[in-house]
Amino acid sequence: MGRRKKGRDISGWVVIDKPAGITSTSVVNKVRWAFDAKKAGHAGTLDPDATGVLAVALGEATKTVPFVTDAMKAYRFTVRLGQSTNTDDAEGEVLSESETRPSDEEIEAALPALTGDIMQVPPKFSAVKIDGQRAYKLARDGEEVELTARPLFVESLVLVERSDPDHVTLEMVCGKGGYVRSIARDLGEALGCFGHVRELRRTWSGPFDVEDGVTLEELDAVAKTDAIMEFLGPIEIGLVDLPELPTTESGAVKLRNGNPGMVIGTGVQYGDEAWASLNGQAVAVGRFKAGELHPSRVFNTN
Incomplete structure (x- = not known):
């Protein structure tokens, strides 16, 4: 007889404003503990030093995670010019340095090449799998890591601030699978000065905005109390990019049993993916x- 999972059956979305210095998995575990939930997952990993939106799904909301993961996301990040690192961020070992510092005009001129449908090579220190092994594990073990380029859609990439000659802040909106560290690395290479990510913040992810995020301190203050339910959003948030089709009581029964059920399909084409709702x-x-x-x-x- 299998062991039953501890916790309660609770479903919905929690938007965390993730702090730096903690892994996404640790945040998920913290949320699961605070809500005393049986099941939890997240929609898109953030690096440990990154901050911002980390959307955590509880219970039945985990079934909507793929729809949020596939959605567009926005980042604000600072690139340190003049240095490349083995991790493409500030945590890594400096590999190369340059005295070259491009002008704002040169930076802006380089951004269109990193916009639109591009091919991007993930960082060597990433969770991409190579023959079943995580790339970051192989890299940490000193093995040579060769990653292939993969497609990425970058909707926009703009220069927003130049605080000093060594640092430039950018904002990017992109699709699934984008690595900001790779953008910083590739921009530095294109400018002939090298570059890596100094700071990174995800400002929104699909339907979730950092302005609606709760801090871990705020969550701790009401952990395992009724007050914590204030931070739980409905399952349906994760489905906002799909058309909603109302169903009937009898249709809902059939659907919940895994069978086709009648829906009102206004404006939806044959074969379209959608979700059925009752009340x-x-x-x-x-x-x-x-x-x-x-x-x-x-x-x-x-």
């Missing part, structure tokens, strides 16, 4: 076909 509550996600939703994910919140 505004998520019932299932699936494909719309001939007046029915064929479920791929079912939400058991009753």
Whole structure:
């Protein structure tokens, strides 16, 4: 007989304003403990030294994580010009240095090449897998790490501040799988001066904004009390990028049993991915076909 998971059945989203110096996994564990939840996950890792939006899903909300992970994200970050590091951030060992410092105009002229549909090589110290092993583990063990370029869509990349000749602050909006550290590295190489990330903050991720984030200190203050529910958002937040299709009581029963159920498909095309709702509550996600939703994910919140 399998061991039952400890904690309570609780579902929803918690937006954390992650501090520097802690891993994303540690944040998830902290949230899970504070809510005494059985199940938790997050929608997009932040490096330990990065801050900002880390959206944590509890319970049934974990089924909506892929939709948030696939959404656009925004970052504000500072690049240290004149140095490259083995990790492409300030934590790494300095590999190369340059006295060259580009002008603001030269920096702005280099940004379009890093915008749009680009191919990006992830940092050697990243969670990308190589033959089943994490790249960062191989790199730490001193092994040579060769990563292949992968596609990334960068919607915008703009210069917002130049505090001194050595530092430039940028803002970027990009799709899934983007590494800000790679952008800093590639920008430095394009400018002939090297570069790495000095500071990084995720300002929004899909439907979640840092202005709505709660700090770990605020969460600690109400941990395992009824007051903590103030910080729990509904499951449906993770589905805002999909069309909502109302269903009936009988349709909801069929969908929750994993069978196609009738929905009202206004403005949705055959084969489109959508989610069915009953009185505004998520019932299932699936494909719309001939007046029915064929479920791929079912939400058991009753």
